[in-house]
Amino acid sequence: MPKKMHNKSMLKTVMKQKKAAMYKLPENPLEFYISEEAAAYGRKPPFTIHYDNPEQSVKLLKGDCIEILNQARENSVDMIFADPPYFLSNGGITCHAGKMVSVNKGKWDKSKGVEKNHKFTLEWLKACQRVLKPNGTIWVSGTTHIIYSIGFAMQELGYKILNDIIWYKRNAPPNLSCRYFTHSTEIVLWAAKNQKSKHYFDYQLMRKMNQGKQMRNVWEISAPLSEEKRFGKHPTQKPTELLSRIILASTKEGDLVLDPFCGSSTTGVVAILRNRKYVGIDLEEEYLKLSVKRIEEAIAKKETKLFVDEKVSGL
Numbered sequence: 001m002p003k004k005m006h007n008k009s010m011l012k013t014v015m016k017q018k019k020a021a022m023y024k025l026p027e028n029p030l031e032f033y034i035s036e037e038a039a040a041y042g043r044k045p046p047f048t049i050h051y052d053n054p055e056q057s058v059k060l061l062k063g064d065c066i067e068i069l070n071q072a073r074e075n076s077v078d079m080i081f082a083d084p085p086y087f088l089s090n091g092g093i094t095c096h097a098g099k100m101v102s103v104n105k106g107k108w109d110k111s112k113g114v115e116k117n118h119k120f121t122l123e124w125l126k127a128c129q130r131v132l133k134p135n136g137t138i139w140v141s142g143t144t145h146i147i148y149s150i151g152f153a154m155q156e157l158g159y160k161i162l163n164d165i166i167w168y169k170r171n172a173p174p175n176l177s178c179r180y181f182t183h184s185t186e187i188v189l190w191a192a193k194n195q196k197s198k199h200y201f202d203y204q205l206m207r208k209m210n211q212g213k214q215m216r217n218v219w220e221i222s223a224p225l226s227e228e229k230r231f232g233k234h235p236t237q238k239p240t241e242l243l244s245r246i247i248l249a250s251t252k253e254g255d256l257v258l259d260p261f262c263g264s265s266t267t268g269v270v271a272i273l274r275n276r277k278y279v280g281i282d283l284e285e286e287y288l289k290l291s292v293k294r295i296e297e298a299i300a301k302k303e304t305k306l307f308v309d310e311k312v313s314g315l
């Protein structure tokens with residue numbers, strides 16, 4: 001290399017190192033920031049902040065969760081609830097309120113073929129694993145369309161699968177074709193970051209919530225109540241009861257819960273009511289707007305002490 005060019009590249013490296021050293025990591029793990037290296041290169045964060053409430057420790061980010069998590073702080077999250085696209089919006093039909101309706105949920109839910117879908121699953125699960133604390137855990141919900149790919153990807157990445165929860169929906173819609181058994185379950189996989197993790201589980205509380213008996217892995221919980229959709233509908237909204245059980249079982253007060261595919265932020269609503277910190281990520285503005293309405297209502301409920309959960313406090 002000519003001497004002049006050599007000096008120039010040395011100078012560039014020194015400048016980058018100086019910049020990187022100036023970039024202090026924020027203390028608050030809620031600060032999803034571009035990594036030190038990215039900052040040194042002057043790259044912009046791959047998201048916009050849609051909602052930020054530092055007092056309540058709640059943040060909503062708009063962007064692609066893989067890009068965001070790949071630049072977020074490593075080992076910073078206590079628990080992740082991931083409700084990814086199920087890749088089932090491919091022109092099928094289902095039954096809603098007694099009527100035949102299209103199963104299509106949106107562009108984000110279209111299948112790209114088994115291999116591409118699995119590649120996507122591997123990418124986001126890897127990004128999640130990096131940000132989980134050593135003893136952190138992840139929950140992932142899905143139907144037959146993706147859950148086997150998720151389970152396989154978890155094994156490929158070295159996650160430790162702790163449980164497969166069968167969520168049984170007692171109010172599942174009937175099967176219109178009459179050529180299959182009626183679908184009435186979803187699987188929620190619970191896994192620890194790796195084989196060495198010492199995961200947290202509130203065994204006693206789960207037992208208490210189950211009339212003093214060990215809680216099993218079949219959970220009978222209805223699809224979201226209409227009251228939970230009063231601010232608008234998300235096509236794959238989860239019930240708060242499901243998230244309540246998940247959050248209470250696997251986190252402590254003050255823990256940070258991450259929801260990389262937040263949709264209407266059901267996880268955020270429960271996290272707020274249960275005094276956990278929350279970061280939600282979604283690509284769609286429309287769902288983030290719905291999330292804000294639900295989140296602000298949850299904050300108001302908590303502040304006015306209007307929140308009473310019979311399932312836990314009425315034991």
Ligand SMILES: C[S@@+](CC[C@H](N)C(=O)[O-])C[C@H]1O[C@@H](n2cnc3c(N)ncnc32)[C@H](O)[C@@H]1O
Binds near residue numbers: 063065084262267
């Ligand atoms: C199954 S829904 C989540 C529903 C949510 N649990 C609720 O209760 O409302 C999946 C969400 O992921 C979002 N999404 C899809 N791909 C994404 C990506 N790469 N990054 C961030 N969000 C994504 C979609 O816009 C959709 O709202």
